[in-house]
Amino acid sequence: METTTFEDVVELNVGGKLITTSLDTLRKETDSMLADKFSGRHVISKDKDGRYFIDCDGEVFTYIVDYLRTGKLPPQEKVLDVYELAKYFQIKPLVGELKIFYSVIYKNQIAKLRDRIERKEYGEVKQKTIDAIEDGKIGPKENKALHFFCKLGRCSGCIPNKDSFEILGDFSISINIFIDTKSTDLTEDMMALLAYELCELGFAKDALPKKGNTGPCMLCMRVQEINQIILLTQKQ
Incomplete structure (x- = not known):
């Protein structure tokens, strides 16, 4: 030897x-x-x-x-x-x-989050999110608010915009991502992992997952539950 x-x-x-x-x-x-x-x-x-x-x-x-x-x-x-x-x-x-x-x-x-979440389901949400950001042609130096919600069975007034989120975040750049929440459960684990991985991919320096409701729709008076990820250009 x-x-x-x-x-x-x-x-x-x-x-x-x-x-x-x-x-x-x-x-x-x-x-x-x-x-x-x-x-x-x-x-x-x-x-x-x-x-x-x-x-x-x-x-x-x-x-x-x-x-x-x-x-x-x-x-x-x-x-x-x-x-x-x-x-x-x-x-x-x-x-x-x-x-x-x-x-x-x-x-x-x-x-640990990666081990807990459903792989296929999460992968679909992640890809849909990346596609939505890229389709919007929004650079990494701009703060962004991502809104995840189900549009099924809702009227046109239920679709959120930046004015719907005064409590959750006042951002001029708002991206809506439509998820079939009947087949995909947007758990806290999933949203936390997605926020982390969006930063790893270079879409932001920091990301904050949040949950909340919009105000009543002006047309149907429904209150929409929203999952949100704030993408920030600086570490908080």
């Missing part, structure tokens, strides 16, 4: 970023994948200059190294990326410390 002998100081090429650290640092968490990788039991690829190559984001990896050196945690905006890489390298103490950050808690909650 081939093995690797390391110097005390190790030169790394991590996704193109050059990092120098000690062998002790890389082996600090003895039950991690990173320690196993540099245990000497494996052959590690090298770049053309003889540096050991690790195929991941070099900037994120520097925060892993900083934690192993001194216990320093990453800045708030990097927590989620470092958390995912720490899980990959099985650095359990770092994973445990990052779990309390809001961004990680939220990401884990979203993962």
Whole structure:
């Protein structure tokens, strides 16, 4: 079996970023994948200059190294990326410390939502929403209010417009998305996941799912229940 002998100081090429650290640092968490990788039991690829190559984001990896050196945690905006890489390298103490950050808690909650909702039903609502936004040719720099409701059996006056939502949100850009609510249940889980994924897709920086009612229709006097997602250009 081939093995690797390391110097005390190790030169790394991590996704193109050059990092120098000690062998002790890389082996600090003895039950991690990173320690196993540099245990000497494996052959590690090298770049053309003889540096050991690790195929991941070099900037994120520097925060892993900083934690192993001194216990320093990453800045708030990097927590989620470092958390995912720490899980990959099985650095359990770092994973445990990052779990309390809001961004990680939220990401884990979203993962649970994905497991709970009906896949096919949700996929149809998501695609219909994306199509409606794209058909409106509305850019990502404009705040938008998405209204989800059933138009079946309603008169023309029941179709919401921006003036119907003074309580839910006063936006000049309003997009109505018609959903057959008899066959598709727009649950809170579904709307929360949709709001999150619309941000991931670049339609907004932040999204707020809400629920409410319009005022009485001027023609039939019905009150319409509305699911709404506010797409915002800035984080709230």
